[in-house]
Amino acid sequence: MQQKNIMPESSYSAHGRKDSVTNTVTVALLVSLVCSVLVSTTAVVLKPKHLENRLFYGGYRNILELVETIQQGTDVENMLRQMDVRLADLATGEYVENMDASQFDQHEAAKDPNLGVPVPEELDIANIGRRARYTTVYLVKENSRIKHIILPVHGAGMWSTLYGYIALEADGNTIAGLKFHEHGETPGLGAKIDDPAWLSQWRGKGVYENGVPVIKVARGKAPPGSRHEVDGLSGATLTGQGVTNLIQYWLGEHGFRPYLERFHNRRE
Amino acid sequence: MNNQAREAFLGPLINNNPVTLQVLGICSALAVTTSLVPALLMGAALTSVATLGNVSVSLIRHHIPGNIRIIIQITIISSLVIIVDQILRAYAYETSRQLSVFVGLIITNCIVLARTEGFAMNNGVGLSFLDGLGNGLGYSLILVIVASIRELLGAGTLMGIAILPLVSEDGWFYTNGLMLMAPSGFFIIGLLIWLIQSWIKPQPVHTVVHVHDLAGSEAS
Numbered sequence: 001m002q003q004k005n006i007m008p009e010s011s012y013s014a015h016g017r018k019d020s021v022t023n024t025v026t027v028a029l030l031v032s033l034v035c036s037v038l039v040s041t042t043a044v045v046l047k048p049k050h051l052e053n054r055l056f057y058g059g060y061r062n063i064l065e066l067v068e069t070i071q072q073g074t075d076v077e078n079m080l081r082q083m084d085v086r087l088a089d090l091a092t093g094e095y096v097e098n099m100d101a102s103q104f105d106q107h108e109a110a111k112d113p114n115l116g117v118p119v120p121e122e123l124d125i126a127n128i129g130r131r132a133r134y135t136t137v138y139l140v141k142e143n144s145r146i147k148h149i150i151l152p153v154h155g156a157g158m159w160s161t162l163y164g165y166i167a168l169e170a171d172g173n174t175i176a177g178l179k180f181h182e183h184g185e186t187p188g189l190g191a192k193i194d195d196p197a198w199l200s201q202w203r204g205k206g207v208y209e210n211g212v213p214v215i216k217v218a219r220g221k222a223p224p225g226s227r228h229e230v231d232g233l234s235g236a237t238l239t240g241q242g243v244t245n246l247i248q249y250w251l252g253e254h255g256f257r258p259y260l261e262r263f264h265n266r267r268e
Numbered sequence: 269m270n271n272q273a274r275e276a277f278l279g280p281l282i283n284n285n286p287v288t289l290q291v292l293g294i295c296s297a298l299a300v301t302t303s304l305v306p307a308l309l310m311g312a313a314l315t316s317v318a319t320l321g322n323v324s325v326s327l328i329r330h331h332i333p334g335n336i337r338i339i340i341q342i343t344i345i346s347s348l349v350i351i352v353d354q355i356l357r358a359y360a361y362e363t364s365r366q367l368s369v370f371v372g373l374i375i376t377n378c379i380v381l382a383r384t385e386g387f388a389m390n391n392g393v394g395l396s397f398l399d400g401l402g403n404g405l406g407y408s409l410i411l412v413i414v415a416s417i418r419e420l421l422g423a424g425t426l427m428g429i430a431i432l433p434l435v436s437e438d439g440w441f442y443t444n445g446l447m448l449m450a451p452s453g454f455f456i457i458g459l460l461i462w463l464i465q466s467w468i469k470p471q472p473v474h475t476v477v478h479v480h481d482l483a484g485s486e487a488s
Contacts, residue, residue, distance in 0.1 A: 024333040031328075031340050035347035042351045049358040187302050188422065188448025197436075235445060 012126065063138050066167040066177035067148045084139040084146075090255065093262035096134050106132040106152065119254065126155025126242075126249035137259070138165075148176050151256050156248025158238040160184030162193070162246060168207070170267070172260040175215070178202040178247075191237035199232040213251040216244040276387075277398040280406040287410040287457065288464045292378040296370045297411055298453035304427050306366045307415030311408025313356065313371050315401065317348045318380050322400030324348075325388040332389070341384045346375045379407055414456050422447030 017023060059257045061063035064079055087096040087104055109132035116130045138150040147170060154163045164180035178199055185191045192198060206227045214228045217240035222229035232240050249255055293314075300310040322345050325332070332340050353371045354366040364371065374380060379487045383403050388396040412447020417424055421444045424432035446452050 017331045018331055019335065023331070025330055027328075027333055028336060029338065035343055039347050039350050042354045046354050046358040053358065174487075186449075188445055202340040215423055230422055 005037065028129055055153075059095060063150050063165050064140070064180060066165055066179055067140055080179060082141050083117060084141060086137050086139060087134045088137045088256075088259045089134055090131070090259060092261070093258035099134070101136050104134065104136055106135045107154075109134065119249075123249070123252075123254045126246040128155055128161075128246075128249075135156045135256075140167075146170050149260075150248065151252040153246050153255075157183055157185050157193075157242035158190050158236070159186070162239075166247060166250070172264050173207050175202045175205045175207060185236070185239050185265070188235075190233070190236040192226060192233045192236055193239060193243060196239075198233065199230065205230065207247075207251050211257075213248045213257075215251075217241070272417060273395060273398055276391075276395050277402040280399070280402040281409060282406070283468050284466055285406045285410065285464065286379045286403050287407055288384070288461045290379075290382070291408055291461070292382060294457065296373060296377060297407070297414065297457060298450050300367055300370050301411055301415040301418055301453055302448050303419040304412065304415045305424075306363055306412040308357065308408070309360060309363050310367055310410045311404070313349075313352045313367075314374055314377065314379070314407055315404025317352055317374050318404040318407075319397060319400035319401065320348050321345045321380055321384050321395055322388040322396040325359065326391060326393045326396035327386040329389050336379075337389065338385065341381060342375070345384065347378050349374045359393055379403055386470060410457070410460060414453060415462065418447045418452060475483075 003144070006231045013087040018027075032166065046105050054195075060083070064083065067096050068079055085101045087099055087101040089096050108129075108251050110130045112132075114136070118130050119126075119128060135152060140150065146168070149169050149172065150165050150167045152163075154161055156162070160183050162180050162185070163182040164178065166178050167176040169176050182195055183191070183193065185193065201222075205215055207213050209228065216229055218226075218229040218232050219237065219240075220232050251257060272453075280286055284290070287294065287297055296310060298316075300306045321341070321344055325341055335375060349372060352374070353364070356367070356371060382394075383400055387399045391399070415425060418428075424430060424434050424439075424441050424443055432441035435442055
């Protein structure tokens with residue numbers, strides 16, 4: 001402090017005023033203050049946009065895109081009005097009426113002791129450990145008739161958990177579309193599960209044979225004309241196996257099978 | 269533009285490129301260059317952080333106490349990175365998801381800290397601005413070159429638009445899966461380093477030493 005200001009610019013001498021304890025503390029506080037104000041302002045200002053994105057990209061848009069083509073200018077809101085979001089009890093296949101389906105987070109619920117159930121080990125081919133008792137189902141209508149049922153699915157891939165949606169025709173057996181909206185597979189290999197050409201192969205395939213889900217990803221090419229197999233992904237055998245497992249689990253007896261049966265009966 | 273300013277801005281583009289000559293920022297350069305769009309966005313993110321970081325540090329350089337200068341710089345840099353990341357998530361959601369952690373990791377990107385510590389602490393605001401911009405663009409340039417090669421040979425596309433007709437779509441081009449994996453990033457960056465260093469013959473080694481010198485002398 002007694003050194004006075006004789007230091008030239010850009011000197012790093014340890015005795016300058018700017019190195020005093022007071023100045024150190026002041027500068028540290030000021031810098032932190034300014035930085036935190038900037039960061040929190042940005043976060044607050046952009047929050048609505050972030051929420052909108054999460055809902056739009058991660059949520060309903062993804063789901064709807066399975067069965068509808070959405071382009072620039074498509075009236076997504078109107079389409080969303082045609083979509084019924086319901087909660088289904090997986091064990092009984094009945095709808096749950098006393099909870100708000102749009103607020104239900106099945107991944108949170110799976111961890112909850114009351115809302116989640118452990119998946120028995122011998123059935124846990126998708127390697128998920130626990131699942132929620134209820135899950136959201138999306139019913140896409142056309143002229144107030146249900147046209148597609150869209151179901152959330154997830155399970156282990158090679159490196160990561162794959163989260164996606166599978167769309168079924170109203171017969172509850174024919175696949176109308178499949179898409180994964182979140183995964184961490186290797187770009188160029190496992191991440192080919194995002195490839196539209198590959199995903200489009202699923203369309204029109206049948207899920208069940210004698211009530212058991214047999215749909216699967218083949219090793220190598222699927223036999224031509226096969227009703228229950230799609231081509232394997234070269235270099236991504238394990239990811240493909242993961243996809244097979246999670247679809248067979250979720251459409252199986254411990255998954256959506258009871259719901260789909262009830263759905264079928266209700267229609268008749 | 270006087271000589272000093274020209275050197276601060278144009279130097280890091282080729283002659284003193286942060287990636288190929290100082291071999292900094294390699295991690296993200298490998299990770300985000302599988303295709304062009306994320307590489308461009310990453311380049312833009314780093315350029316804005318490097319530029320704004322340099323300007324802010326240069327503005328308060330007379331007040332930064334020597335013994336906490338690194339942590340002050342890191343605080344400024346990380347705030348900028350968070351802001352950039354938030355903006356990307358708001359307005360370029362899809363691509364920002366592909367970039368995943370790598371935008372956040374700009375905080376630890378050596379290029380940014382090397383410029384604030386090595387340049388902005390000792391130079392005026394204008395020069396620091398040009399230096400940050402030049403280094404950011406130098407990094408982006410390498411990213412764009414590497415990403416173009418990898419996307420073109422690995423997927424036959426550029427910016428997602430098909431350029432080379434694929435065999436799977438009745439064309440003639442076999443995609444090269446290796447191009448989409450990290451090793452090809454090493455190869456291409458290695459070749460670029462070799463190419464640029466042998467092209468600008470006059471003492472490339474000197475440049476490298478120069479940077480370490482700056483950091484070293486200031487630490488003392």
